[in-house]
Amino acid sequence: MYGSRARSAVERQEFTAAAPDPQLKDNPQVGAAAFKLSKQEPNSDPVQVADGFYILHLAGVTEPRPLTLEEAKPKIVDSVKKSRTRELISTKVSEMAQQLRETAKSGQPLEATIQKAGLKPETLPPFSLIDEEAKKTEDKEPKKDEAPDLPAIKDAVAFLNPGEVSDFVASGNEGFIAVLEKREPLAGGPATEKMAAFKKRILDNKERIVFYEWLRDRQQAAGLEFRKG
Incomplete structure (x- = not known):
């Protein structure tokens, strides 16, 4: 070139x-x-x-070819390291979530367990799982006092009962474990229908996430790397 x-x-x-x-x-x-x-x-x-x-x-074009084992080795090693790191993090945060569940079942306050686990507690103001369509179109940007990962938090607590603890949910470079404090009953009618539709969407999203995680692991195991574009 x-x-x-x-x-x-x-x-x-x-x-x-x-x-x-x-x-x-x-x-x-x-x-x-x-x-x-x-x-x-x-x-x-x-x-x-x-x-x-x-x-x-253009002086010339080198046709693509499969990598040799020696050429692919750095990528394979990096992929294995990342996979092991994810496994270690997943195991650690799962243990933290289980500790919180056991504390909640015992009726003891969660604060001591949260501090012992080194987690950062944060209490959110009340929110609704189902927003009115008008609000969705008007408020495209999160409010100043609204958690940026509120949609993910809503998904995490959608099927929880008061006092229950969610699994760890990755969000950006960090993540969270949600504890549902209480839930107000629905008024019925349209609200009930919206909640049913909301829960169906959550289940569909979870199925897609599981599939993509499975596909990513298979790609890494095969030494493949896909890029957007």
């Missing part, structure tokens, strides 16, 4: 979409233009960047 910038021509080393040329990282449009070239059309139109233009010429 050759890149002509201003009046100088520079030959680039081989690079891929997954591992772009480091010298082009500040100008992703140049890399994108490079992958539009072909043997039939090896020259690009001028690509403007902050301090000039690039005109690209």
Whole structure:
């Protein structure tokens, strides 16, 4: 691959979409233009960047091939490490959730168990599992006093009874274990129908999550890596 910038021509080393040329990282449009070239059309139109233009010429294409065991080894090791880390974290937080359940069943306050486990307690203001459609369209952004992961919290407590403890739920780089303090009864009629629809949606979401987790584990076990795009 050759890149002509201003009046100088520079030959680039081989690079891929997954591992772009480091010298082009500040100008992703140049890399994108490079992958539009072909043997039939090896020259690009001028690509403007902050301090000039690039005109690209395709010098050659290396056809994809399966990785050798030695080439794949770092990815395999990294995948195994990540998998083991997830397993350790999952085991640890499951133990914490079980400790909270046992404390709740004994009728003892949860504060001591929460502190012993090193968890950060947070009490949320009352909320409704089923919001009115008008509110959904008007309030697209979370309110200032509203937890950013409130939708996930709603999903976690949807099937809990007062005093029960949820499983650990990953949320971003962290996660939470929810304890349902109390639940107000529904007024009936439309509210009951909305709750039934809400619970069905939660079950459908959980089925999809289980499937995607299973698929991810199978991909990692096979040494495959899929990227969006």
